[in-house]
Amino acid sequence: MDSYDVPESTPRQCASSRLKDYFIGATPLQKRLESVRKQTSFIPTPPRRKIPQCSQLQEDVDPQKFAFLLHKQWTLYSLTPLYKFSYTNFKEYSKLLNAFIAAEKQKGLAVEVGDDFNIKVIFSTLLGMKGTQRDPEAFLVQILSKSQLPSEHREGKVLWTGWFCCIFGDSLLETVSEDFTCLPLFLANGAETNTAIIGTWFQKTFDCYFRPLAINAFNLSWMAAMWTACKMDHYMATTEFLWSVPCSPQTLDISYAIHPEDAKALWDSVHKTPGEVTQEEVDLFMDCLYSHFHRHFKIHLSATRLVRVSTSVASAHTDGKIKILCHKYLIGVLAYLTELAVFQIE
């Protein structure tokens, strides 16, 4: 299933269901149902993970092309495979989507004032945004406002951007047939109404399903460790964590900021195998932060919920919001997010 190794100590003896043992003569369908169920129960943790390497973008792609993807807050969604999607029909899709948006806005569902009908939808491919050769090409959808003066022929302001990608999505690619295009990760920036409209159009046209991708505390701590492990020439932002303490009447937020070089130094002292990150190292890294905090403030951060992680590489919020700051590790960040999206789909 995964391209990662599974050590022997992973509980092979622990079954996900006790009832299945009664099916001694399990039919192939039951076996397949069981294996599918085991995947859906929870995100299985790979005990090792590669540290995102820089420059995994193909060499012929100019990183400046993707500069517009950085420093923007993206809302994450997971997307099931698209049926009969074709990269050659972009013009047609643009027209259809344009008409759909105009129709929706006329219906009065969207409360936008101003240039409702002076919008243009553009589909374009993002070449080079992939992990392996097998990954389908990423593509971008943008809603632009058409300039009022047609004589100027100037490209209008970008109102909404959304892009679909798949980075190292091997586990999903293996299971779908030819008619489907697998782009499990969808990132959107812009008004929520536009996201909803575009989502509806895609769902109707390609028989897919969007779901908001939430990132739980466990994955956030993995991200914190992986991104702190990335080698950076200079640090743009402090490493910051935000925890939410559930208490009445209002939740309390605890924010903990560390100098990024200190965080890197801590990580280096914890890290053993080069090029790989293990569960124990992540736990140890976070435990060091927790115990340091406890020593000073007598608060057990481990009893609270990690809500936001912010490093020089990227920052992520548990609601599924991400901002990528460093183009070197763009692919690495997206690879992890793709993995989370794939697990949410399955």
Next chain:
Amino acid sequence: MSVLRPLDKLPGLNTATILLVGTEDVLLQQLAEAMLKEDCTSELKVHLAKSLPLPSNVNRPRIDLIVFVVNLHSKHSLRNVEESLHHVDAAFFLGKVSFLATGAGRESHCSIHRNTVMKLAHTYRSPLLFCDLEIEDFRATMAQRLVRMLQICAGHVPSVSALNLLSLLQNSENPSLEDL
């Protein structure tokens, strides 16, 4: 006496005592109340503890079953349980200890992976139960199950012992389908 031993006291007449260990006070309290509401031929005693070792100056009955409650939302509860496990005698792990993991339903709040708890239960050769203690119906079902387990561990069910129960529960954890 800092280590809990299973047979260091005489049993009370028709009494079964369970010890719930965990950092989640509210959930443990609610589970205890749900258990005490159950109809049971034995007299039930529920003890709650935040962590082990228990204070030694208190006179308490013999403990028949220990349930360690881990909240998957909080790493602190896992650490607490791991520390407490050191104060339990090895003889307890012959069917008289069980782990209960709560909070698996709200995946977005989980900071411990399910496999971590499964590994812990596997290391101590004890059964692991999953239950969202915040939901009343699940709590009631789990309370019923724990009462039944407690009766067996206290020896009140004829011809079934704690060790029998343990081997029954472990037999159902067969080799996974990957071997088939």
